[in-house]
Amino acid sequence: MRLADRVVGLKASATLAVNALAKDLARSGRDIISLSVGETDFDTPRPIREAAVLSIEEGFTRYTAEAGMPELRQAAADYFNRFYGAGAGAEHILIGNGAKQCLFNIMLAVLNPGDEALIPAPYWVSYPAMVEIAGGKPVEVHTGAERDFKVGVEDLERCYGPKTRICIMNSPSNPTGAVYRAEELDAIAAWAVERNILLLSDEIYDRLVYSPARHYSLCGWWRKRPENFAVVNGVSKSFAMTGWRLGYMLAHEDLIKAATKLQGQSTSNACSISQKAALAALTLGNPEEETMRRSMERRLGLVLEAVSRWPGVLCPRPRGAFYAFPDFHRLYRGEISDSASFCSFLLEKAGVALVPGAAFGDDRCARISYAVEDKILSRALDKIHDALHQA
Ligand SMILES: Cc1ncc(COP(=O)(O)O)c(C=O)c1O
Structure with a gap:
């Protein structure tokens, strides 16, 4: 069948593919x-x-307003205002089908063909694909485990060009768990203002940060310069609501109107029932938030303890989200020559599925998601340990 160019080179989500393979096995x-x-x-x-x-x-x-129920838009604005001092009104919020659709809406609304998007790598798998679908060009800004997986202004400046239109930041990060400090993000935000680009801040893991690290939101910068910032969040991770497909974005009113038009012509409003659920989530809060965070932190401890026993593996301590991104490349030899063959080896020998780092723009690493029961996690880590000693 003849398909459009835009889908021919498009990669399927690597995380979903690995999970499907693991389920088949x-x-x-x-x-x-x-x-x-x-x-x-x-x-x-x-x-x-x-x-x-x-x-x-x-x-x-029934259908709701395309941009979402007014009460939910207000509740999302209140969330950004209460926790991060955004000073936003309901008119600055769009409710989408997941943070994913909000991000997608933004790319479509701001990128013209050929415009460039700076994406610090490792990145969440969908950013480059979204940029490409919107006709833009993803420009990866590389960092690595030895730098705690963080970029600085000098890295962004090196990749900046006359066509740069947006820069996508994600703290806490999927896949690395890196959390930028306030002064690090302030420097990047000031640079974005100076360069007059849109800094898109994906803050979907904001509630999952481990002390002493703290989440620093770009809402304060949005308040000062709404045309240079957009903040995306949602209920998937912080309220354990991935299947409800409900996210929200904070942006300049013009961008909200443009994104609403796009959403109105594609999916219309987010599911009405999910909107009611999200309204309860944002107004009541998550009674299990602290339990969830503590569980994740305990599991992170299990991962770090195991990784410390794997010789040659470097893993900066994740400070948030529920991922670790160890650099395994020193173990690559013979048939194991990249992250995909390394993960196939682990699946074969240990029966444990990780996601190859190549999917996130770093072929030296593999992503461990530790959002599973302690007992299962410990067993998986032991199996990896044994397999590595056979490698
Ligand atoms: C960094 C990041 N942003 C956005 C999303 C999408 O979240 P949602 O389920 O709200 O679409 C994810 C989901 O994995 C993510 O990890």
Whole structure:
């Protein structure tokens, strides 16, 4: 079948592909543990589920306004205002089908064909694909484990050019767990203003940060220069609501209007029931937030303890999210020549699925998602340990 150029070179999501392969192997009878998924093992908290059930019972099952229910837009603005001093109103918010659609809306709304987007690498898998679909050109700004996986102004400046239109920051980061400090982000934000580009801040893991690190939001910069900043967040990670598909963005009113037009012509509003659930989430908060964060931090401890016993493997301490991104490249030899062959080896020998770092723009690493039960995680780490000693 003849397909459009824009999909021919498009990569399928690597994380979903690894998970599917792990499931296939498990179905064929192999003992497989997948540390590849990007969601917590917690359930959506009961009060949120109840709000959704109530909305169905009450017949809240029709289209809503394209940009989202006014109360939810206000609740999202309140969230950004209460925690991060955004000073936003409902008119600065768009409710989308997940943070993913918000990000996509922004790319489509601001990139003209040939415009460049700076993407610090390692990056979340979907950023380059979104930029490409929008007709833009992703420009990877490389860093590595030896630099805690963070970029600085000098790195961005080196990759900046006359066509640079946006820069995508993601702190806490998927896949590395890196959390930028306030002064680091302030320097990058000041640079974005000086260069007059849009700094798109994906803050979806803002509630999952481990002390003494703290989340620093770019909402304060948005307040001062709304035309240079956009902040994306959602309920998937912080409220264990990945399947509800509900995200929100904070941006200049012009960008909100443009993104609303795009969304109106593609998916219309986010699911009405999910919007009611998200309203409950944002107004009630997550009663299990602290339990979830503590569990993740404990599991991170298990990962770091295991990694410290793997010779030649470098893993800067993640400070947030639920991923670790060890650099395994010193173990590459013979048939194991890159992150894909390394992950195939682990799947074959250890029965553990990790996601190859190449999917995130760093072929030296592999991503471990530790959002699984402690017992399962420990067993997986032991299996990796044994396999590495056979490598
Ligand atoms: C960094 C990052 N941004 C955005 C998303 C998308 O989140 P949502 O489920 O709200 O679309 C994810 C999901 O894995 C993510 O890791």
